[in-house]
Amino acid sequence: MAAERSPTDSTSDSDPKTGLARLKAGPGFLFGERWVRLRNRLLADARFHRFAADFPLTAWLARKRSREVFDLAAGFVYSQVLLACLKLEVFEALSGPAQETAELARRFDLSMSATRRLLEAAAALRLTQKMGPDLWSLGDLGAALMGNPGGLAMIAHHPMLYTDLADPVALLKGESRPTELERFWAYATADDRGDLNTSATDAYTRLMADSQSLIADDILDAYPVGQHHRLLDVGGGEGVFLSAALGRAGGLKGTVFDLPSVVARAAERLDGAGLGSRAETVGGDFTADALPSGHDLISLVRIVHDHDDDVVAGLLARVRAALPEGGTLLLAEPMAGTPGAEAMGAAYFGFYLMAMGSGRPRTEGELTAMLRRAGFATVTPLKTRRPLLTSVLVARP
Numbered sequence: 001m002a003a004e005r006s007p008t009d010s011t012s013d014s015d016p017k018t019g020l021a022r023l024k025a026g027p028g029f030l031f032g033e034r035w036v037r038l039r040n041r042l043l044a045d046a047r048f049h050r051f052a053a054d055f056p057l058t059a060w061l062a063r064k065r066s067r068e069v070f071d072l073a074a075g076f077v078y079s080q081v082l083l084a085c086l087k088l089e090v091f092e093a094l095s096g097p098a099q100e101t102a103e104l105a106r107r108f109d110l111s112m113s114a115t116r117r118l119l120e121a122a123a124a125l126r127l128t129q130k131m132g133p134d135l136w137s138l139g140d141l142g143a144a145l146m147g148n149p150g151g152l153a154m155i156a157h158h159p160m161l162y163t164d165l166a167d168p169v170a171l172l173k174g175e176s177r178p179t180e181l182e183r184f185w186a187y188a189t190a191d192d193r194g195d196l197n198t199s200a201t202d203a204y205t206r207l208m209a210d211s212q213s214l215i216a217d218d219i220l221d222a223y224p225v226g227q228h229h230r231l232l233d234v235g236g237g238e239g240v241f242l243s244a245a246l247g248r249a250g251g252l253k254g255t256v257f258d259l260p261s262v263v264a265r266a267a268e269r270l271d272g273a274g275l276g277s278r279a280e281t282v283g284g285d286f287t288a289d290a291l292p293s294g295h296d297l298i299s300l301v302r303i304v305h306d307h308d309d310d311v312v313a314g315l316l317a318r319v320r321a322a323l324p325e326g327g328t329l330l331l332a333e334p335m336a337g338t339p340g341a342e343a344m345g346a347a348y349f350g351f352y353l354m355a356m357g358s359g360r361p362r363t364e365g366e367l368t369a370m371l372r373r374a375g376f377a378t379v380t381p382l383k384t385r386r387p388l389l390t391s392v393l394v395a396r397p
């Protein structure tokens with residue numbers, strides 16, 4: 001297990017110096033702070049709440065704010081309704097014609113009243129839909145989830161995260177280690193990553209393979225890989241992203257680089273898919289070993305956010321060293337500060353990665369600065385279809 005690590009290690013904090021943060025915030029801060037304090041004083045005043053809720057022009061906004069605050073408190077409960085649906089295979093049960101409560105109760109091995117309670121809760125969350133008294137179909141969000149096996153696989157592993165978050169303050173203080181997620185993502189805190197065997201890497205590798213469908217097409221639609229000859233997918237897991245890339249461009253060849261126990265699975269999968277002649281695998285530890293050369297495109301898909309700043313600096317330097325003149329780095333992962341997905345970046349991935357014991361979500365700006373420091377002269381963000389699931393940066397030396 002790695003040495004004790006403060007949960008804030010990766011943000012390169014220095015000792016707080018009184019007043020420095022105010023100076024750094026710039027001259028706009030003074031006006032901004034005055035306005036925020038005034039607003040906050042108003043919003044904390046119960047008389048203002050009553051006024052805003054009664055006044056016709058602000059009533060809708062007051063209702064919306066109450067709902068938003070309530071949702072913050074209830075989010076965990078909504079998650080548990082979703083998890084119960086997943087565990088009981090409610091979505092599969094409702095994927096055909098509408099079903100009666102009695103039939104569903106038998107199928108779920110629940111009482112009639114517990115079945116109704118679950119289906120009513122799920123209907124309020126649009127996971128199911130009530131078609132009549134005691135008659136149920138899939139709701140629109142339930143249907144969207146059914147079409148998204150990658151999302152379902154991700155949700156199914158959340159019980160580990162919920163356990164780790166049972167005492168969020170203990171987690172912030174670094175008092176609840178080792179966590180469930182730290183054990184699951186064995187590479188995050190292992191001392192000797194190269195020695196991890198398949199019993200430590202198989203479960204997360206399967207989850208990553210199952211959830212590639214969430215992002216592979218979005219990345220490959222954003223960046224046409226057909227302009228390259230050889231792709232090296234660093235931390236490429238079971239080779240699902242490489243297979244998808246090879247499927248896009250007949251002339252492309254590629255390599256998966258990952259821990260030795262992981263590339264053993266990748267070799268099997270790539271051979272099984274008939275890609276053995278166009279794909280190879282190299283086992284190693286990217287925190288210690290040089291990366292294979294001879295590739296004009298290197299990809300880091302869902303890799304960088306897993307690691308603290310010092311590991312990322314070393315990894316980007318290795319990528320830079322392995323790239324030929326005119327080579328390209330493709331970096332794809334969910335990023336902090338993505339418009340419309342701010343909560344997913346800072347809150348969901350921020351706390352998820354803290355529970356995992358390593359890494360942090362970074363903004364496009366932070367990643368760009370790190371890439372520049374590693375010797376990449378141009379860094380270009382690309383538009384992706386669903387930036388909340390993955391954003392993409394393309395960097396060239």
Ligand SMILES: CC(C)=CCC/C(C)=C/CC/C(C)=C/C=C/C(C)=C/C=C/C=C(C)/C=C/C=C(C)/C=C/C=C(C)/C=C/CC(C)(C)O
Pocket residue numbers: 144145148150151152154155185214302303305306352356
């Ligand atoms: C036709 C009618 C009636 C109306 C039309 C209205 C209309 C246009 C509707 C839109 C329909 C539509 C396109 C729906 C699409 C739904 C989709 C795409 C749903 C997607 C769901 C995705 C989910 C739930 C994804 C969840 C992902 C999670 C939780 C990811 C977690 C990732 C983790 C933890 C990563 C771990 C890796 C590590 C360790 C950080 O490196």
Ligand SMILES: C[S@@+](CC[C@H](N)C(=O)[O-])C[C@H]1O[C@@H](n2cnc3c(N)ncnc32)[C@H](O)[C@@H]1O
Pocket residue numbers: 187193201205208209212234235236237238241257258259262284285286287300301302303306
């Ligand atoms: C979050 S997974 C992403 C897998 C794949 N890129 C994807 O998006 O499906 C991180 C991957 O990096 C690999 N990895 C982590 N640390 C590593 C290291 N030090 N050297 C080589 N691979 C490593 C893991 O084994 C895992 O396959």
